[in-house]
Structure formats: structure tokens, C-alpha cells
Amino acid sequence: MQHDASVLAKAIDRKEVVDFLVREGKPQEIANTIWAMATLQHGAPVLAKAIDRKEVVDFLVREGKPQEIANTIWAMATLQHDAPVLVKAIDSKEVVERLVRGGAS
Secondary structure, X not given: OOOOOHHHHHHHOOHHHHHHHHHHOOHHHHHHHHHHHHHOOOOOHHHHHHHOOHXXXXXXXXXXXXXXXXHHHHHHHHOXXXXXXXXXXXXXXXHHHHHHHOOOO
16 A cells, blocks of 8 residues: 655744754754655655755764664655755765765764
8 A cells, every 4th residue: 555644744844843953863863864755755845855954964874873864865766856955964084984984073
């Protein structure tokens, strides 16, 4: 049985929910949430905009595992969000080397 979960997706993509997620969430929770929205093909504009803020991107890049960062990038691309802050942050020698090594920090 397939279900698009549109009521749930809309509830998650509300400002107060997104603000809580990016303030209190771990990198995996943030990555999983945007990944789920992409899987549901729900644009999630509030979530995508919040994820592409400098402080959230810095947190994801600093604390996130390579898989969490990759999932976030995949989801943003799948949802066709440009994510210039995220792209700029991961396009550095230090971040790329850490991601290729497969470790956090």
C-alpha cells in the first residue's frame, strides 16, 4: 500500500516544527527528515530554507557523518533546492578530505 503522507509532510514543514528540528536535532535527524520529504516528493520549502542557513550547514558539516551529509545533499538536489550555503561549505579541501576519509570532525 502506497501513501503520500501529505498531511504529515505539511505538518512537518511548518516553521515552528522546522525551527525546533534545526535547533534541537542531531545531524542524522535533520538529514533523515529532509530525505523523507524528498522520498515523499514533498517540496518542504520551509525545511529546505532552514537547512541552507549558515549555522545549520556549519553544524551539519562539523558534526555530521559523511552519510548524513550525503543524504542531505541528495535530498536537497532531489527537491531541486539550490542550497548555495551547503554547496559552498562542502566544496572545501578540508571538508572533502574528511568526507572521503569517512570520519566526523
